[in-house]
Amino acid sequence: MEPVIRITGLSKTYKSGFAALRNIDLEIRRGEIFALLGPNGAGKTTLISVICGIVNPTTGTVLADGHDIVRDYRASRSAIGLVPQELSTDAFETVWATVNFSRGLFGKPRDHALVEKILRDLSLWDKKDSKIMTLSGGMKRRVMIAKALSHEPSILFLDEPTAGVDVELRRDMWNLVRGLRERGTTIILTTHYIEEAEEMADRIGVISKGELILVEDKTQLMRKLGKKQLTLQLQAPLAAIPAELAGYPLELSADGQELVYTFDTQGEHTGIAGLLRRLTDHGIDFKDLHSSESSLEEIFVSLVRTNA
Known part of the structure; x- marks a missing residue:
C-alpha cells in the first residue's frame, strides 16, 4: 500500500x-x-x-x-x-x-x-x-x-x-x-x-x-529490545550462586532470599525449564515465582540514553 x-x-x-x-x-x-x-x-x-x-x-x-x-x-x-x-x-x-x-x-x-x-x-x-x-x-x-x-x-x-x-x-x-x-x-x-x-x-x-x-x-x-525477568523466592537463603550455574544470567538478592533470572524476550523458553531442573539438581528449592517484562518506557529510556 x-x-x-x-x-x-x-x-x-x-x-x-x-x-x-x-x-x-x-x-x-x-x-x-x-x-x-x-x-x-x-x-x-x-x-x-x-x-x-x-x-x-x-x-x-x-x-x-x-x-x-x-x-x-x-x-x-x-x-x-x-x-x-x-x-x-x-x-x-x-x-x-x-x-x-x-x-x-x-x-x-x-x-x-x-x-x-x-x-x-x-x-x-x-x-x-x-x-x-x-x-x-x-x-x-x-x-x-x-x-x-x-x-x-x-x-x-x-x-x-x-x-x-x-x-x-x-x-x-x-x-x-x-x-x-x-x-x-x-x-x-x-x-x-x-x-x-x-x-x-x-x-x-x-x-x-x-x-x-x-x-x-x-x-x-x-520483543526485540525488551527483557523478561523470572524471580524465584527461595525456601532457604543462599550465600552465593553455585559455580555450576555460572552460565545463566542470575542475580542473588542481598539477603539471599531471591534469585533473579534475566533473559531476552526472543530467547527460548526451554532456558527456564533447564534452569529450574539445574536448581533442583543442586537442592535449591523455591516457594514462589513471578515473571515481568520490560515496558515501552524502559525501552525508550534505554534507547535515548544510548544515543545521548
Whole structure:
C-alpha cells in the first residue's frame, strides 16, 4: 500500500546553525496510529511543523497523501488536520461557530450535519452554544480536535493531545483516536506519556537530537529490545550462586532470599525449564515465582540514553 506520508532526506537547520532535524527518512502507512517519541528538544514538533507546512525544510521532500508539501501545498494541507500543543482559539466564539469557521478556512462548503456528528462524537454537542472561554481544559482540547477534523482530513496530527488532561478524559480520548483510525484516518501522535503510545500505537518512531534512531512495529520493538525477568523466592537463603550455574544470567538478592533470572524476550523458553531442573539438581528449592517484562518506557529510556 502506498504510504500516506513519505519523508525523504529531510533536514532543518536554522540560521543560528542549530540542526533541528537531520536527514529524516520515514514512511507512515495509511490507516495506522504512529507514535513519535523523543525527549524535549528532540525535534518532534519541528518534524510535525514541517509536514504541516508551518516550518520550511532546509533540504529533503515530504509527500502528504501523494502531494508535495512545497509544490502542491494547498492539496497537502487540505489532507492534514493538526491538533497543536497550545490551545489557541477565539475565547469569545461559540463551539459551533469556531468549528464551522475552521471548515470554511479550507474552502469547504457548509455541512452542518457533518459538524454536528463531529461534535457529538467528541461529546461536545451539548456545549455547541457555549463560548470557548467557559469550557474546561479538557473540553477545549476536544474543540481543538473538532476544528482539526472539520475539513475531513485523511491525516491527523496530535501533538501532545492529552497534556494536562485528567486520567478519565485521557482514556476517553484514546477511545476517540481508535475510532478515527477505524474510520480510515491516519493518526500521528507525539506524547510524553509512554503508556499512551504503548496502549494505542501500531508503530513507534524514536527521535533524538534531530535524528530518527528507530522505527519499528510496537510488538516487534518490545520483543526485540525488551527483557523478561523470572524471580524465584527461595525456601532457604543462599550465600552465593553455585559455580555450576555460572552460565545463566542470575542475580542473588542481598539477603539471599531471591534469585533473579534475566533473559531476552526472543530467547527460548526451554532456558527456564533447564534452569529450574539445574536448581533442583543442586537442592535449591523455591516457594514462589513471578515473571515481568520490560515496558515501552524502559525501552525508550534505554534507547535515548544510548544515543545521548
